[in-house]
Amino acid sequence: MTEILDATDWAILAEVQRDGRIPLTELGRRVNLSASATTERVKRLEAAGVITGYHAAVDLAKVGFPVLAVVRLKYPGSQHQPLHRLLDERFEILECLRTTGDDCYTLKVAAASMPHLEQLVNELARLGSTTTNIVYSQTLPYRGPREPRV
Amino acid sequence: MTEILDATDWAILAEVQRDGRIPLTELGRRVNLSASATTERVKRLEAAGVITGYHAAVDLAKVGFPVLAVVRLKYPGSQHQPLHRLLDERFEILECLRTTGDDCYTLKVAAASMPHLEQLVNELARLGSTTTNIVYSQTLPYRGPREPRV
DNA sequence: CTTGAAAGTACCCTTTC
């Protein structure tokens, strides 16, 4: 399951997580490799499923979703279909983690306004009991895994 | 604060969120625009801060962090420096949201093992009382904001 | 892993509607 990564692989991962559009030539320069060797490594990481994709990050407030909330959902029984249907329909739900504990699901929800959030929470509340916390601020910039200190 | 986006802008955002490395020529084809017009739009979205960056997504388990947890931190008083120091040091903390409610912070933490997670939670517990939930699974693929139905 | 050549892509500038 776990891939074996050397220091160069980790350096590549750090760079592409920081800038997903970095040219392979520039990436090679930064990790002290030729362009083609860099390409081969990146392709290997992609093929192995270490790199699962490249995504643009979008400012939620700037595109009309200034309200971000964490909603925890306590889900009675094991009827997961209604939730999955909701996830397919409501793209305001950005993330859904199934967790241990009383609250089976932790969701991250983006809304255009408080009434909009209220409506979303209402829909979720049909499935189970919800706990909602509005997000003041995201205190970290985008961040992914790093090489552990060995 | 909010930018005015037309349907083409939203189509561009959808594509670059799905594939952050899509060539501008191919992107133009998909949104029915010439390469240069596409470039101009993308540049505008970047300059306006709508697109905040491009990032590779990395499979946590594949790089040695098979344990993901949501830790909620109840933080007494307003001493935020100790937490920020911890965020600077511990890159296992992938995300940190400051929220309303009893638990001031909601963190997403990646760990190499349960003992590793325990150690991380111990460090957090020095700052305040913590509630930890292990993540079974991420039930959604990567997802960003979409054009609202008008 | 490196080098070197060919194809494709991005960028800048001018023209057009």
Add this chain to the structure above:
DNA sequence: GAAAGGGTACTTTCAAG
């Protein structure tokens, strides 16, 4: 103001060593 077309530099890709 926004989009299309053309020329140049850069990047990607694939061959061979």
